[in-house]
Amino acid sequence: MNKFIIKNRKPLESSFVPEEILHRNVEVEKIERSVILPLRMGSSTNLLIHGDSGTGKTVTMKYVVSRHPEMSIFYENAISSGNFKNILISVLRSMGKVMPDRGTSYSQIFRSMSLSTSGTGVLIIVDECANAIRMDPNGLYNILRAGELYGVTLGVILVSVDDPLIYMSERERKTLGLFSGMKFSKYSEEELYSILMQRVSLSLQEGTYSEEIIRYIAEISSSFGSARVAIELLQKAAYSAEYREGGEISGEDVRTAKSMINPYLTESKLSELESDELVVLLAVCQALENSSSTDTADVYERSTSLFELYGRKPMDLPFIYRTTKKLQTLGIIEGRITGKGDRKGVEKRLTLSDVPVAILADKLRQILDRL
Numbered sequence: 295m296n297k298f299i300i301k302n303r304k305p306l307e308s309s310f311v312p313e314e315i316l317h318r319n320v321e322v323e324k325i326e327r328s329v330i331l332p333l334r335m336g337s338s339t340n341l342l343i344h345g346d347s348g349t350g351k352t353v354t355m356k357y358v359v360s361r362h363p364e365m366s367i368f369y370e371n372a373i374s375s376g377n378f379k380n381i382l383i384s385v386l387r388s389m390g391k392v393m394p395d396r397g398t399s400y401s402q403i404f405r406s407m408s409l410s411t412s413g414t415g416v417l418i419i420v421d422e423c424a425n426a427i428r429m430d431p432n433g434l435y436n437i438l439r440a441g442e443l444y445g446v447t448l449g450v451i452l453v454s455v456d457d458p459l460i461y462m463s464e465r466e467r468k469t470l471g472l473f474s475g476m477k478f479s480k481y482s483e484e485e486l487y488s489i490l491m492q493r494v495s496l497s498l499q500e501g502t503y504s505e506e507i508i509r510y511i512a513e514i515s516s517s518f519g520s521a522r523v524a525i526e527l528l529q530k531a532a533y534s535a536e537y538r539e540g541g542e543i544s545g546e547d548v549r550t551a552k553s554m555i556n557p558y559l560t561e562s563k564l565s566e567l568e569s570d571e572l573v574v575l576l577a578v579c580q581a582l583e584n585s586s587s588t589d590t591a592d593v594y595e596r597s598t599s600l601f602e603l604y605g606r607k608p609m610d611l612p613f614i615y616r617t618t619k620k621l622q623t624l625g626i627i628e629g630r631i632t633g634k635g636d637r638k639g640v641e642k643r644l645t646l647s648d649v650p651v652a653i654l655a656d657k658l659r660q661i662l663d664r665l
């Protein structure tokens with residue numbers, strides 16, 4: 295019996311970029327045809343990419359970068375850089391040009407970029423760009439129109455979970471002109487299975503897993519369509535099996551892994567809710583911040599002030615009933631019938647299923663602030 299399950303930990307980590315990525319040939323081909331090829335010919339084009347978490351956007355971008363070592367392609371994450379100017383300054387730094395963070399103008403930046411690349415095209419991929427687009431429309435304008443404004447040959451790929459167009463006003467869309475867009479869709483169970491098997495063969499000892507157990511992981515993650523969920527489940531299940539020195543991954547290891555990533559699963563469930571329903575869930579969280587359970591009347595009252603706070607039309611009591619029902623069906627909250635004592639009959643008490651209230655409430659506020 296094998297005591298060690300894992301032979302290589304790296305392929306189980308979410309930042310790992312495999313040599314071959316699966317099921318994204320169409321997307322890779324479209325990026326090469328619509329951005330890379332034109333850039334080689336000296337023309338700038340932009341592409342907007344969106345898709346749910348774990349659909350392979352980031353890994354596909356890194357893969358595209360690795361396929362063209364001869365080109366000036368720069369991958370930047372907008373969450374760490376903040377705004378578009380910082381992104382450009384960071385790109386320049388990778389080219390060996392150091393510019394001050396403050397007080398540098400776009401024309402200085404692009405002049406310096408032209409000089410560094412001696413006129414050949416540059417491609418900048420801006421991952422997780424939603425906030426930068428919302429907060430920095432002027433930067434967006436400058437980077438997307440750098441070709442016309444500053445005479446550089448610059449291609450830009452913007453990547454985010456939601457379609458970047460929804461963050462732009464009608465006017466911005468008009469001034470920015472036409473874009474091509476592409477959506478990364480959720481993976482099917484079969485696709486997730488093959489992605490998992492690729493990681494399994496790179497990371498696990500032979501004889502420590504069955505086909506059935508990998509299928510089980512694919513099945514659980516297929517409701518999210520996410521390779522991130524799939525790989526995380528595989529990693530945690532492998533660690534669980536190794537920890538108990540069981541010799542192979544069991545169904546129980548997978549269930550343990552699933553319970554460990556539950557807060558994340560809850561987050562994915564939130565994407566199935568309408569914004570008014572998110573407000574109701576936030577009301578549930580607020581009620582539970584000071585008490586171990588709540589009821590529909592309390593949730594109704596709190597929702598009413600929250601709807602006002604977020605500038606929305608208040609919803610009636612039947613809506614609150616329907617929503618708390620839906621939240622129970624999704625497994626986000628639990629309803630328990632209890633006796634009220636002194637002959638007042640029974641009532642339903644509501645609690646959260648498996649996430650800490652504070653974490654869920656924070657998450658909801660973030661989402662609602664964005665809307």
Ligand SMILES: Nc1ncnc2c1ncn2[C@@H]1O[C@H](COP(=O)(O)OP(=O)(O)O)[C@@H](O)[C@H]1O
Binds near residue numbers: 311316346351522525
């Ligand atoms: N098509 C694929 N082939 C192989 N691995 C993949 C594929 N798609 C995603 N992955 C892996 O799944 C995880 C999540 O993918 P990622 O690209 O980060 O998703 P996104 O950026 O869309 O949220 C990463 O570990 C990534 O390597």
Ligand SMILES: [Mg+2]
Binds near residue numbers: 351352
């Ligand atoms: Mg990503």
